[in-house]
Amino acid sequence: QAQLVESGGGSVETGGSLRLSCVASGLPYTNNDMGWFRQAPGKEREEVAAIYTDMDKTYYADSVRGRFTISHNHAENTVYLQMNNLKPEDTAVYYCAADPVNTGWRGYDACGYWGQGTQVTVSS
Numbered sequence: 001q002a003q004l005v006e007s008g009g010g011s012v013e014t015g016g017s018l019r020l021s022c023v024a025s026g027l028p029y030t031n032n033d034m035g036w037f038r039q040a041p042g043k044e045r046e047e048v049a050a051i052y053t054d055m056d057k058t059y060y061a062d063s064v065r066g067r068f069t070i071s072h073n074h075a076e077n078t079v080y081l082q083m084n085n086l087k088p089e090d091t092a093v094y095y096c097a098a099d100p101v102n103t104g105w106r107g108y109d110a111c112g113y114w115g116q117g118t119q120v121t122v123s124s
Contacts, residue, residue, distance in 0.1 A: 002026040002113045004096045009118030012086055016122070020081040022096030022115055031055045033099040036070065036081045037108065038092035038120075045095070045108065049081060052105040059105055064090075086122045093117040 008020040024032065035050035049070040050059040058070055069082040079096060097111035 002028075002098070004098060004113055004115035006094065006096045006115040006118040009094060009120045011121040011123065014087060014122060014124050016086050017082070017084045018086065018120060020083065020094055020096075020118060020120075022079045022081075024077050024079065024096075024098060027098055027113065028100050029102045030077075031072070031074065031102070033102055033105050034072075034079045035059075035097050035099075035105065035107075035111065036079075037095045037097060037111075038090075039095070039117075040089075040092040043092075047108060048094070050105045050107075051079060052099075052102075057105070083120070086120075088122050088124045091120060091122050093119050 003025045005023045031054050033052035036048040037045050039045040051070045055072040067085045071080045095117045096115040098113040099110045100112040
């Protein structure tokens with residue numbers, strides 16, 4: 001049974017940093033295409049970052065490019081999201097997700113596996 005478990009959320013002040021972790025188990029591939037999404041209250045879930053094609057390529061939303069870094073630790077089967085220079089508008093529940101078909105990142109609609117989410121709160 002596939003499972004994604006996020007951790008690392010918390011509360012920080014503007015300009016602070018957090019590192020989110022997503023431990024994957026039971027996925028179809030060793031290096032599944034994976035991504036991070038977030039959802040703020042009253043807003044739709046949005047794509048933040050993705051790592052795909054054998055963990056060789058990355059994607060970032062314009063709003064986080066240059067501040068967030070997605071990476072993967074193969075030995076620990078874990079995907080990380082390093083978030084620096086956090087802003088109040090980054091406040092949201094962050095979700096880890098995996099695409100069950102490793103053909104290159106296909107986005108939200110293709111993600112068949114989701115974690116439970118971890119809260120990130122950035123105060124001004």
